[in-house]
Amino acid sequence: MKRSFPLLFLLALIVAACSPTSELTTTVPPTLEPATEEAKALESEVQQPGAAPTEVIPTESSTETLSDPTDTPVIEPTEETAVDPTATLAPTAEEETIFNGPYENTYFRGSAAAPVTLIDYSDFL
Amino acid sequence: MLGAEPEIIANYVDRGLVRIVFWPMLDHGNASLNAHAAADCVGRQSTDAFWVVHDRFFANQEELWQANRDYFVAAAVAAGVDQAAFEECFDNGTGHATVTELDSIRRGLGVFNRPTFDINGQLLIGSQPFSVFANFIEAALQ
Numbered sequence: 039m040k041r042s043f044p045l046l047f048l049l050a051l052i053v054a055a056c057s058p059t060s061e062l063t064t065t066v067p068p069t070l071e072p073a074t075e076e077a078k079a080l081e082s083e084v085q086q087p088g089a090a091p092t093e094v095i096p097t098e099s100s101t102e103t104l105s106d107p108t109d110t111p112v113i114e115p116t117e118e119t120a121v122d123p124t125a126t127l128a129p130t131a132e133e134e135t136i137f138n139g140p141y142e143n144t145y146f147r148g149s150a151a152a153p154v155t156l157i158d159y160s161d162f163l
Numbered sequence: 164m165l166g167a168e169p170e171i172i173a174n175y176v177d178r179g180l181v182r183i184v185f186w187p188m189l190d191h192g193n194a195s196l197n198a199h200a201a202a203d204c205v206g207r208q209s210t211d212a213f214w215v216v217h218d219r220f221f222a223n224q225e226e227l228w229q230a231n232r233d234y235f236v237a238a239a240v241a242a243g244v245d246q247a248a249f250e251e252c253f254d255n256g257t258g259h260a261t262v263t264e265l266d267s268i269r270r271g272l273g274v275f276n277r278p279t280f281d282i283n284g285q286l287l288i289g290s291q292p293f294s295v296f297a298n299f300i301e302a303a304l305q
Contacts, residue, residue, distance in 0.1 A: 143203075143261050143264070143265060144184050144185060144186055144265065145184070145185050145206050145210055145213045145214070145217075146182045146183055146184040146185070147172065147176055147182060147183045147214060148172075148175075148176040148177075148179070148181055148182035148183060149179045149182055150182060151179070152176075152179055152180055152181050152182040153180060153303070153304060154175070154180060154181045154182070154282060154283055154300055154303045154304060155181075155182055155184060155281075155282075155283060156171070156181055156182070156183050156184065156280060156281070156282050156296075156300070157184045157186055157280065157281040157282075158164050158183060158184065158185050158186065158278065158280055159186045159188050159269055159274050159277065159278055159279040159280070159281070160164060160185070160186075160187075160188055160221075160277065160278040161187070161188040161189065161190045161191060161195050161199075161277055161278075162195065162198045162199065162202070162217075162220040162221060162224060162227055163190070163191045163194055163195055163198065163224055163227050163228065
């Protein structure tokens, strides 16, 4: 048995040399190279600090997220902007005080403290 | 109101019971505008002079239809105010702007009949004899 061991070992080497699995150890897997190139490509796309920002081109799917122009929200008038057009027809409280107010830019005869004020709305002509 | 005004002044204004406020109505275009502007420019220098031209213009209404700048300057000088100051006021439109604003205010108040009198809030429309004014004034004094 001890004498047949070198023969068996030699036979095993021959068989191993003739086996197709030996190619796996001697050739580079073809799938590794494309993966490396893709990694390089991705590496070049990484934005470096300080570099100009990359323009973002909206894709079709992104434009679908924009709001429909017809969906413009209606601005409800606030209490301040709502104006009653008929409101100007009636004198306001402030205007009413003119009858007994300071009469700015008018001229009067008599005492300003007089209990009765007589306003004369007239035209010289 | 010129007819009843002397009596109102003698019976109420001079006694401190009534004050008479004059509010311009511009119902006759530029003739009204220029006359009231001239009176305002006089009044800016002297309230007493304002009442002088006020009474003059009412007493000579027919003259105002054809009145020009010289007419108003002469009236202002006759009332005793400074001519240059009057001319500046009249020419730069200060008086015109003032009376136009007052006229706009009275329109906003709904006063359209001429003349109209407001006696402590009670409206009296049209020229009236002194007795009517007296009744309104006495009622206001109660």
